[in-house]
Amino acid sequence: xxxxxxxxxxxxxxxxxxxxxxxxxxxxxxxxxxxxxxxxxxxxxxxxxxxxxxxxxxxxxxxxxxxxxxxxxxxxxxxxxxxxxxxxxxxxxxxxxxxxxxxxxxxxxxxxxxxxxxxxxxxxxxxxxxxxxxxxxxxxxxxxxxxxxxxxxxxxxxxxxxxxxxxxxxxxxxxxxxxxxxxxxxxxxxxxxxxxxxxxxxxxxxxxxxxxxxxxxxxxxxxxxxxxxxxxxxxxxxxxxxxxxxxxxxxxxxxxxxxxxxxxxxxxxxxxxxxxxxxxxxxxxxxxxxxxxxxxxxxxxxxxxxxxxxxxxxxxxxxxx
Amino acid sequence: xxxxxxxxxxxxxxxxxxxxxxxxxxxxxxxxxxxxxxxxxxxxxxxxxxxxxxxxxxxxxxxxxxxxxxxxxxxxxxxxxxxxxxxxxxxxxxxxxxxxxxxxxxxxxxxxxxxxxxxxxxxxxxxxxxxxxxxxxxxxxxxxxxxxxxxxxxxxxxxxxxxxxxxxxxxxxxxxxxxxxxxxxxxxxxxxxxxxxxxxxxxxxxxxxxxxxxxxxxxxxxxxxxxxxxxxxxxxxxxxxxxxxxxxxxxxxxxxxxxxxxxxxxxxxxxxxxxxxxxxxxxxxx
Numbered sequence: 001x002x003x004x005x006x007x008x009x010x011x012x013x014x015x016x017x018x019x020x021x022x023x024x025x026x027x028x029x030x031x032x033x034x035x036x037x038x039x040x041x042x043x044x045x046x047x048x049x050x051x052x053x054x055x056x057x058x059x060x061x062x063x064x065x066x067x068x069x070x071x072x073x074x075x076x077x078x079x080x081x082x083x084x085x086x087x088x089x090x091x092x093x094x095x096x097x098x099x100x101x102x103x104x105x106x107x108x109x110x111x112x113x114x115x116x117x118x119x120x121x122x123x124x125x126x127x128x129x130x131x132x133x134x135x136x137x138x139x140x141x142x143x144x145x146x147x148x149x150x151x152x153x154x155x156x157x158x159x160x161x162x163x164x165x166x167x168x169x170x171x172x173x174x175x176x177x178x179x180x181x182x183x184x185x186x187x188x189x190x191x192x193x194x195x196x197x198x199x200x201x202x203x204x205x206x207x208x209x210x211x212x213x214x215x216x217x218x219x220x221x222x223x224x225x226x227x228x229x230x231x232x233x234x235x236x237x238x239x240x241x242x243x244x245x246x247x248x249x250x251x252x253x254x255x256x257x258x259x260x261x262x263x264x265x266x267x268x269x270x271x272x273x274x275x276x277x278x279x280x281x282x283x284x285x286x287x288x289x290x291x292x293x294x295x296x297x298x299x300x301x302x303x304x305x306x307x308x309x310x311x312x313x314x315x316x317x318x319x320x321x
Numbered sequence: 322x323x324x325x326x327x328x329x330x331x332x333x334x335x336x337x338x339x340x341x342x343x344x345x346x347x348x349x350x351x352x353x354x355x356x357x358x359x360x361x362x363x364x365x366x367x368x369x370x371x372x373x374x375x376x377x378x379x380x381x382x383x384x385x386x387x388x389x390x391x392x393x394x395x396x397x398x399x400x401x402x403x404x405x406x407x408x409x410x411x412x413x414x415x416x417x418x419x420x421x422x423x424x425x426x427x428x429x430x431x432x433x434x435x436x437x438x439x440x441x442x443x444x445x446x447x448x449x450x451x452x453x454x455x456x457x458x459x460x461x462x463x464x465x466x467x468x469x470x471x472x473x474x475x476x477x478x479x480x481x482x483x484x485x486x487x488x489x490x491x492x493x494x495x496x497x498x499x500x501x502x503x504x505x506x507x508x509x510x511x512x513x514x515x516x517x518x519x520x521x522x523x524x525x526x527x528x529x530x531x532x533x534x535x536x537x538x539x540x541x542x543x544x545x546x547x548x549x550x551x552x553x554x555x556x557x558x559x560x561x562x563x564x565x566x567x568x569x570x571x572x573x574x575x576x577x578x579x580x581x582x583x584x585x586x587x588x589x590x591x592x593x594x595x596x597x598x599x600x601x602x603x604x605x606x607x
Contacts, residue, residue, distance in 0.1 A: 057414050104595055110413050111356050111553075115545055116594045122542060123587035130580050137580070241538075245421060252418060287429025295422035298415055299407050 002177055007259070007321045011176070015169035019162060031161055035229070037270045038168040042222045043243075044250040044266035045171045045259065049215040051248065052257035053184060054208060055191030056106070057114040060121030061247055064216040065223040066238030067124065068094045070134055072224025073233050076146045078133075083150065083160070087224040094220035095213045102212035106205070109194070118241075125239035139234025146228070157229060164225045171218045175259040176321055178214075187211055191257075246273075249294050255304030259321045264305060327454040329571040334456070334464035336567015338525050340560035341467040342540050343547035344474065345518030347559040350548065351491045352511040353409055358420040359400065361541030362427035363516050367393065367523025368532045369435060375442050382444050382528050383462055386470075389524045390517045397516025401509045409508065431534035441531040463525040470521055471560045474514070478556070487511050546590045552597075 002008050018038060022031035043065060050058045068090040075086035105116040129137040150156035178184040186207050189197035198204045227233045246269065254265020269290070276286035301308055310317055342364060349357045367389055374385045404423050408415040446458025478484040489497040490507045498504050523537065530536075547566050551558035570582055 051414070055412075057417060105591065108594060111350075111354075111417075112594060114356070114413070114417065115549060116591050118542070118545065119587045119591040119594065123584055123591065126581070126583035126587060130578070130584065248418065248421075284433035285429055287425045287432065289429075291422040291425030291429060294425070295404060295419055298419045298422065299404075302411075302415065 002173070002180065005176065005180070005321070006319050007176060008173065011169055011172045015165055015172075018165045018168070022161075031158075033274065035161055035164055035226075036274065037267050038164050039222055039226055040247075040250060040266035040270040041168050041263045042164075042171045043219055043247045044254070045175045045262040046215045046217075046219050047247045048175060048251055048256060048259070048262040049178065049187075049211050051251055052262065053178065053187040053191065054211055056208065056212075057248070058117045058212075058215075059114050059241075059248075060117035060119075060244055061215070061219065062241070062244035063117075063121045063124050063239060064094050064098065064219040065226075066128075066235075066240075067097065068220025068223030069227035069233055069238050070128060070223075071220075073140055073142065073227050074134060076224075076228060077140065077142045080145065080149075083146075083156075083224075083228060084163070087163070087221045090224045091217045091221040095217045098216035099209055099213040102209040103205075106208040106212060121239060121241065121244065125235050128239070129235040135234075137235055139232060139238075142228065142231040160225055160229050164222065164229075167218055167222050167225065172259060172263060174214070174218065175262065178211075179259060179321060183207070183210075246290075249290065252294060252297050252302075252304055255306030255308075258304075258306040261304050261306035268305075324454075325572065325575055327451075327456075328574050329568055331456065331460065332567040332569070332571020332574070333564055334460045334567070335529075335570070336564040337464045337467040337471075337560065338522050338529075338563070339540070339543050339547050339566055340563020341471060341525070342519055342522035343544040343551070343559040343563050344471060344556045345515035345522070346541075346544045347548045347551065347553065348474075348487075348518070348556045349512055349515035350553045351556065352487060353405070353508050354413075355405060355409075355416040355420065355512075356413075357512075357515060358417060358541075359424045359427065359516070360519050360544060361537035361539075362424045362431070363393065363396070363519035363537070364523035364526070364540045365431060365532070365534050365537030366396070366427065367520030368527040368536065369431065369440070369534070370520065371524040371527045372440050372442055375444065382442055382524065383466055386466060386521055386524055389520050390470075393517035393520030394513040396520075397513035398509050400516065401512040405512055406505070406508070428534060435534055437533045437535055439531040439533050442527045444528060459528045463528055467522070467525055468560075470518070471557070474518070475557055483507070483510060487514075543586070546586050549590055549594055 018034055021027070022034060043061065047058060047061045050056050050061070071090035071093055072086045075081040075089060076083055081089070101120060105113060105120070108116055128134055134140060147153040147156040150159050178187070186197065186202040189200065189202050190204055190207060194204055223238070227238070250265040250269040251262055252265070253269055254263065255261025273286060273290065276282045276289060282289070297304060303310070306320065309320070342360070346357055346360050349355055370389050370392060371382050371385055374388060375382050378385070400423055404419040405416065408419050444459070446462055448455045448457045449461060478488055486497070486502045486507050487510065489500065489502055490504050490511070494504050522540065526532065526536075526540065543566065547559055547563045550565065551562035566586070573582065573585065
């Protein structure tokens with residue numbers, strides 16, 4: 001029962017704070033900081049379903065976010081759809097796309113799968129960069145009409161922010177729900193030993209394809225909301241390989257396989273990156289520092305922050321999922 | 322009609338450089354089961370190394386290949402001891418991440434030093450004219466150098482003792498150790514050589530096109546495609562597959578917009594991975 005888990009209520013409290021804090025003083029700069037953190041948390045927790053739960057390294061996770069963004073952008077701006085409806089439609093479409101591709105490439109294991117995900121990301125990016133209705137490599141700008149539906153740009157951005165926090169809460173709840181389900185147990189079995197899992201009756205093909213597809217849904221919705229907020233989209237921001245890899249860095253930092261780990265790693269990395277990028281002295285070196293941090297985690301603390309906490313206080317596993 | 326022929330020949334020349342870069346990736350993969358994500362950064366370092374040496378010495382950049390290869394070898398061995406040695410035998414994700422971490426650090430430092438604006442090596446050899454088409458001398462020289470280096474590698478692997486040790490470790494690390502081969506030395510050497518090949522291919526590219534610190538990423542992706550076409554862990558196959566990829570680019574260039582080429586390449590990449598995981602030249606069983 002998910003309601004009996006203290007962690008479930010913790011998610012609600014934290015999401016509540018995300019809404020309350022910027023709203024209290026109508027603090028737009030704070031909202032803009034938090035929205036980046038929320039997006040990072042959404043991407044990292046859904047990536048965690050693949051890497052942390054199932055043990056499949058997805059290098060091209062950002063393709064879901066970018067594709068969702070494009071579909072949503074097209075629907076809201078060119079077709080005049082309602083934002084929530086467009087987000088839902090984009091989520092469903094991208095999930096179906098993932099299911100289709102997942103059935104193909106999930107026959108591959110280990111490094112071969114990781115390489116195939118890079119191939120898909122690059123192929124989709126190349127396609128979108130040549131696709132006429134989506135503005136090819138110059139991308140698209142949001143028509144101002146799309147904001148009017150939600151009561152003008154200012155109000156639309158606040159509404160959009162609440163949607164994003166809602167999706168963040170859903171991502172965390174989804175991670176928790178899968179973790180305590182039989183489905184999640186099957187995924188963990190695949191992670192530990194796929195052949196043994198298959199022998200014991202886990203339908204590995206279906207499990208893998210479903211989790212790949214599920215991990216695509218909320219990032220696609222987040223893509224719609226984020227690019228609606230930004231008001232512009234192009235293939236290079238939508239399908240940035242670096243962002244895909246940074247998602248993996250976030251997971252490692254916090255601790256893969258743990259719901260809190262993914263969220264914590266995402267939050268910390270995002271804040272670190274923003275601080276480094278805005279500091280005049282260190283902005284050139286933000287990649288060096290992030291890379292060094294990643295190397296230290298990989299070599300000395302492969303469990304990440306949460307792995308370290310679990311070792312230090314074993315009882316914490318009961319509360320911090 | 323001869324236009325296509327010229328375009329194909331040009332593709333073949335460029336393809337030999339893709340092949341050279343992919344050989345390094347393939348060598349490292351074959352020996353230690355590591356997908357080297359520093360490859361793009363090392364290719365970029367090869368470009369900038371050539372640029373800096375050429376600015377200082379103004380000799381032919383093709384002579385500068387020797388110090389570039391030497392430097393790449395040393396850098397590769399250093400990186401092996403920092404980031405690779407400790408993750409050998411651990412899950413795949415760990416070596417992917419440790420090489421990616423090194424990649425971030427090199428790209429970050431490079432961006433700080435040289436920004437992301439383009440540089441070029443201002444050197445050109447006299448071209449060769451066949452009929453109405455002229456092949457620039459640099460293309461021919463770079464492709465020849467790539468083939469020579471590839472042959473040298475092949476000779477090294479098949480004739481010398483360290484080369485044979487590398488092949489033995491590729492085939493079966495435990496058995497090689499039982500025969501008295503120090504596998505750690507071999508892994509470090511193989512990684513160094515893989516990086517040297519990346520740097521050399523970067524050096525060759527720098528004589529053909531302008532480049533930035535981020536340019537290596539394109540060639541890293543092409544190396545992935547080539548390596549997968551050849552079958553992971555088959556260095557010499559990589560050279561042939563590289564030329565094939567170049568040829569493919571040459572064949573389609575006159576007919577479609579250049580911007581479609583990545584789509585074709587990566588779609589091919591995914592299809593080959595799924596349909597022939599051992600590469601199109603790969604043997605069925607192992």
